[in-house]
Amino acid sequence: MIELDEKKEELLTRFLKEIISSKHNLTAIKDFKQAYIKHVEDVLLAVRKLNLCGRYIDIGTGGGVPGIVCAVLFPEAEWYLLDSVGKKVQEIERISLLLGLSNVHFIVGRAEEVAKGYAEFFDGAFLRAVGRADISLEYGTPFVCRTGIVYLFKGPLWREEKEYAERAAKILNLQLKFEKSYYLSDGAERFLVGYERTGELPAGIPRRPGIPKKRPLGGKWNGK
DSSP: OOOOOHHHHHHHHHHHHHHHHOTTOOOSOOOHHHHIIIIIIHHHHHHTTOOOOSEEEEETOTTTTTHHHHHHHOTTSEEEEEESOHHHHHHHHHHHHHHTOSSEEEEESOHHHHGGGGTTOEEEEEEESSSOHHHHHHHHGGGEEEEEEEEEEEOTTHHHHHHHHHHHHHHHTEEEEEEEEEEOTTSOEEEEEEEEEOSOOOTTOSOOTTHHHHSOTTOSGGGO
16 A cells, blocks of 8 residues: 655655646646646556556656656656657656656657567556557557566546457457556546466567557457
């Protein structure tokens, strides 16, 4: 269980103020209270009972969520933040230095390409607002070690996406480990879903950039 002490609260507050005021469009939410709910509370409620003390990657970090938030909450773990937009990564790196975070590392590139250099390097991969569940699983799985977990932050659409995720999981040798639902203080329903890697990757994974979205492993919506 995470204890959100005064130091962590201060760091998270400073982080939010920085991304809200940034000129690099790190978040569309400019109201501090709403930003706290969507970027901090969401992550806190999702991960508060997890024991994270290894190496983790935030794929498609965007404005640094959940990566920076998790780096504050779990200072004993090492966090790697990946995004294809170099300017955003540079800005998040600047903010992390401002906060004095020494457990954060940064990677610029496409997940499908970067995965080749970080194959099975991580204990877990986090994906939030990256794409449909099956697509996110394909992005994350090559990065995690055997028994590693791919964590997906999802909204209510998870119920519709689950069947697609299960199809992809069979191909990727993943097994659903947990499915946690929770509610934010504004009433929004959220899910944290964890898939554990149980075997080798199939031949051809990771696929070329753009292919996971173009030809998703779970199939097209409604079988089309």
